[in-house]
Amino acid sequence: MSDVIETEAGAADTGTTRMNMIQAINSALDVMMARDPNVIVMGEDVGYFGGVFRATAGLQKKHGKTRVFDTPITECGIIGVAVGMGAYGLRPVPEIQFADYIYPALDQLVSEAARLRYRSAGEFIAPMTIRSPYGGGIFGGQTHSQSPEGIFTHVSGVKTVIPATPYDAKGLLIAAIEDNDPTIFFEPKRIYNGPFNGHWDRPAENWSKHPGGEVPEGYYKVPLGKANVVRAGEALTILCYGTMVHVCLKVVEEAGVDAEILDLRTLVPLDIEAIEESVKKTGRCMIVHEATRTSGFGAELSALVQERCFYHLEAPIERVTGFDTPYPHSLEWAYFPGPVRIGQALKKIMKD
């Protein structure tokens, strides 16, 4: 991972510590609030309480309540206000409590934040980073489980970032906050506490033994737009992000297939070079995401790979996704693209 660390010259070399993803996000916010007085954090329940997932715990006490505060329950208002704050010169980091509740904010995001730079010829920008927990696997039913990233990648002018480890979460969040464009930062809540490998019926793991749980205490960045090769291999390329990175690693290990696994980390802008390089090398490409299939980000990935690597492909591209239904409550694990679904696709793509 060291290839992607961008530590600032002169930044205090503070050593590393074990963090879960919540703590890493908290640390990123803390570091950025200390470095830049323009960074403010707001959202439903993020202030005194510190967020329903505790991601902002302690920040209000430390940085004051005019920089870390609760908001009224109006997602449209939260993002609209963040546009105005950005116009003034602040760098807001609003939280949307669950990705499932981001839809009331769509107009402010799609019609305003995403286009402000373009329509004002750069006079105004919207340098906000919208944090939001997303994804399933916690028996949250249809309104605490969705993966709507494809809605945002379809909007021009918004960046979409999804970390898969505490280390990446902190480094990517800092990069997103410093970035001058509006960024959606989706946090895979199923892996807040540990690298879930898809086996829901086995004991949960935590981050304490995972290399990605070793996190520098100070400032560092993981640059936007750079994928991470989490496993090098020759047999096929697996493109994934968020929770599915860990599920894919496990499936590949269990199947004994020499897969190359790319954690995309940023969907827009996408690390197309890393994708091309890998697929041209392996000749096979499988795409895995938890989101619904139709018009999902996998469709975009599949089109890109086909356009750029067609003559290198030895088998049709495989897409493994959630089903095109709302996220069910009790049949959560039948819905989730787990080891069996991925395993079957793996067999199929390796057959030809």
Added chain:
Amino acid sequence: MASDHPRANLKPLSLHVPEPKFRPGDTVDFGEVDVPPAGSVRRPDTADKAQDFADLAYTMVRVLDEDNRAVGPWDPKLSPDALRRMLRNMALVRAFDERMFRAQRQGKTSFYMKSLGEEAVSIGAAAALADDDMCFPSYRQQGILISRGCPLVDMMNQIYSNNGDKLQGKQLPIMYSERRFSFFSISGNLTTQYPQAVGWAMASASRGDTRIASTWCGEGSTAEGDFHSALTFATVYRAPVIFNVVNNQWAISSFSGFAGAEATTFAARAIGYGIAGLRVDGNDALAVYAAMSWAAERARTNQGPTLIEHFTYRAEGHSTSDDPTQYRSAGEPTAWPLGDPVTRLKDHLIALGEWDEERHVAQDKELAEMVRDAQKEAEKNGILGHGLHQPLDTLFDGVFEEMPWHLREQQQQMMSEEEASGRPWARK
């Protein structure tokens, strides 16, 4: 900014961020909460114009006084039987909540939400409305279903997502849908039900129907845009709808100040829209009943919408996922100046000579047993556990009326996964 800036002499602005009166560890004194005496608020004619009683949005309709008597112009003068029915329903909601909360703690389901302290809001409303008036509730109006006679076992089946759950385990626990009880499918997304209720009411009016609609949301939820869209439509078309804002002071960890309560009341939201606004003691079942009946009469006589703020207190956590000791003083629930709604109605009935402590204890015991029996019955249909209870292929039911090819393909794929998994789930 340099000191030669033309604004250098002006006083700097400062940002106001609301702060609740009490935090964990603080001694609670609700002395600042303005509670007018019971019976002190006038009752306008239901045909009066909204602007002629705008002052009612800033006071509080109360019926039960400190001596447990029903007083003043809003006293609905209900029969002892009707009062006992309300008391019983409130106690039943409480027993049901208690049991289901515990079931969640025992790992039998994923989630539960109580309405402790707020029982009068839904029980009083359900008693005042006709059973076929359409309700668009939030997640804390289980009292309406219980009042309308929804079998407890059916509600529990939904909570357990078991094979008796007619929603096929698709929804989070307590997100009921009960068309037969004129109770709309509950959404997890706040305040979406508000404009929907208006639409239903407009439809009813346009068809010359006699049924009205009623909807509920929390005070925190009034911030959502949907709340304001609903009020605009309702006033424009004089829709026969009742808007209820359940002001239980808290929205998860955020106090009502984050929804605007430092500046005005929630009832006063009505005024700018030209809608009738009432503010009632939400822990007084008779006040709730009276206000709802009044609003229902306005709606039924084409006087249009009414917004009622029910001033109450969320006596426990937001849900089973919440720990209120993290953000509010533990002394708040007991210090709440409007008391407990069940105790107040009980004491009123006792003061009337229509009830006594022994009967109350006996009733509580009977209700607890009734709920326990229902629970046993429901658990025969299973408890939440990794999808054992629904036929797998139901996962795809109801996305569309007819299943398109791509869902059919995905459904087949899911069944083949199940075969391959070596642990096919029981198809009960």
